[in-house]
Amino acid sequence: MTSGLSLFPQAASANAQTVDHLYLVFVIGSAVIVAAIFLVILYFVIRFRRREGNLVARRVKESPYIEIAWSGIPLLILMGAFVWGAKIYFDEAVPPANSTEIYVVGKQWMWKLQHPQGNREINELHVPAGEPVKLVMTSEDVIHSFFIPAFRIKQDVLPGRYTQLWFQASTVGRFPLLCAEYCGTNHSRMHGWVYAMEPAEYQRWLSGGATGETMSDAGQKVFHRLSCATCHARDGPPLQGLYRRRVPLSDGSVVLADDAYIRKSIVDPAAQIVRGYEPIMPTFAGTATEEEILQLIAYIRSLKNLPPGSLPEVEPGSVQNPKDGSAPERNQQ
Ligand code: HEC
Ligand SMILES: [Cu+2]
Numbered sequence: 001m002t003s004g005l006s007l008f009p010q011a012a013s014a015n016a017q018t019v020d021h022l023y024l025v026f027v028i029g030s031a032v033i034v035a036a037i038f039l040v041i042l043y044f045v046i047r048f049r050r051r052e053g054n055l056v057a058r059r060v061k062e063s064p065y066i067e068i069a070w071s072g073i074p075l076l077i078l079m080g081a082f083v084w085g086a087k088i089y090f091d092e093a094v095p096p097a098n099s100t101e102i103y104v105v106g107k108q109w110m111w112k113l114q115h116p117q118g119n120r121e122i123n124e125l126h127v128p129a130g131e132p133v134k135l136v137m138t139s140e141d142v143i144h145s146f147f148i149p150a151f152r153i154k155q156d157v158l159p160g161r162y163t164q165l166w167f168q169a170s171t172v173g174r175f176p177l178l179c180a181e182y183c184g185t186n187h188s189r190m191h192g193w194v195y196a197m198e199p200a201e202y203q204r205w206l207s208g209g210a211t212g213e214t215m216s217d218a219g220q221k222v223f224h225r226l227s228c229a230t231c232h233a234r235d236g237p238p239l240q241g242l243y244r245r246r247v248p249l250s251d252g253s254v255v256l257a258d259d260a261y262i263r264k265s266i267v268d269p270a271a272q273i274v275r276g277y278e279p280i281m282p283t284f285a286g287t288a289t290e291e292e293i294l295q296l297i298a299y300i301r302s303l304k305n306l307p308p309g310s311l312p313e314v315e316p317g318s319v320q321n322p323k324d325g326s327a328p329e330r331n332q333q
Contacts, residue, residue: 012175013151013167014167015088016170019152029077096132099132099133099134100133102115102127102135102136104146105137106138109183110190112291116216118215119209123177123191124194125193126202127169127197129199133166134164136294138160138290138294143157143158145179147179148177148194149176174195175194177192218298219292219298222295222296226288242257243258244258247261249273250274266283
């Protein structure tokens with residue numbers, strides 16, 4: 001990082017090279033075009049300077065060939081640049097399915113990270129090198145931005161929403177981690193380090209720091225502390241096998257039960273009512289922190305479909321909304 005005068009920050013991820021190539025080609029391409037324009041200006045200034053016998057400009061007739069060329073050639077160059085840039089953008093936007101998931105909560109002024117195995121860290125992120133890692137991120141307060149220059153990735157971290165980011169560290173090492181969105185007095189102190197480790201060493205690190213309590217274990221505790229079970233074992237919808245299932249809502253629509261849906265069900269239950277149930281669930285916004293909500297989601301994700309009969313039978317019919325089925329009901333709010 002201290003290699004004196006270097007054009008680029010250290011490149012330590014699979015996509016850093018592709019981003020740098022694109023950037024370099026744009027910079028060099030722009031420089032060549034600027035130089036060409038200035039050379040032509042210089043030539044014209046001298047060639048067509050004011051002198052005897054050259055006081056009145058000659059009338060020039062337009063040529064369609066020149067017009068087509070100066071529209072067509074830039075169009076081709078720019079479309080090429082667009083396709084190239086879009087390819088890199090989409091590659092960066094879609095995490096591979098086999099990514100290791102890590103959860104990030106931004107907070108004035110620190111990064112809090114949780115690994116599903118239960119390890120938690122602040123302003124330090126340990127990851128396996130050579131493997132794809134996906135970050136699911138949210139903020140406890142204002143907008144932050146998660147920035148790892150050596151990996152050439154940056155993503156805003158927003159309150160009330162999950163954003164994601166993925167990378168694959170290509171070398172083992174320690175790389176700066178920054179907040180790239182001005183977020184208050186100590187924004188400049190909101191930095192830390194990413195440690196890319198050999199996968200075996202990462203596994204050792206995971207088991208070394210583990211408290212024996214995974215994220216979903218922690219979530220189960222929160223679930224009981226907030227008395228979620230009092231309803232969800234009886235009048236609430238069963239949460240087993242909920243994750244990534246399609247849920248019919250009272251307004252007639254169907255939503256996919258992903259992280260964002262479950263989070264919303266917890267902090268703003270009135271917004272999406274499950275069909276066949278009364279909107280009696282209170283909001284837990286402010287009661288559960290963003291970290292706890294991530295733990296609750298991890299717990300709900302861990303609830304697989306149980307064999308029938310292993311739970312006290314829940315009959316949605318017993319609390320069926322009388323209005324349901326006749327006319328679709330509007331959402332509250
Ligand atoms: C007062 C009873 C009650 C409590 C307490 C309660 N819930 Fe609910 N919950 C419900 C009911 C009823 C629904 C279905 C209606 C709706 O969507 O609001 C529901 C819906 C949900 C859903 C959406 C389920 C689906 O099938 O799509 C999730 C997720 C959920 N609750 C999680 C929780 C969590 C986590 C807690 C504790 C922090 C909790 N609930 C506490 C009654 C409750
Ligand atoms: Cu910040």
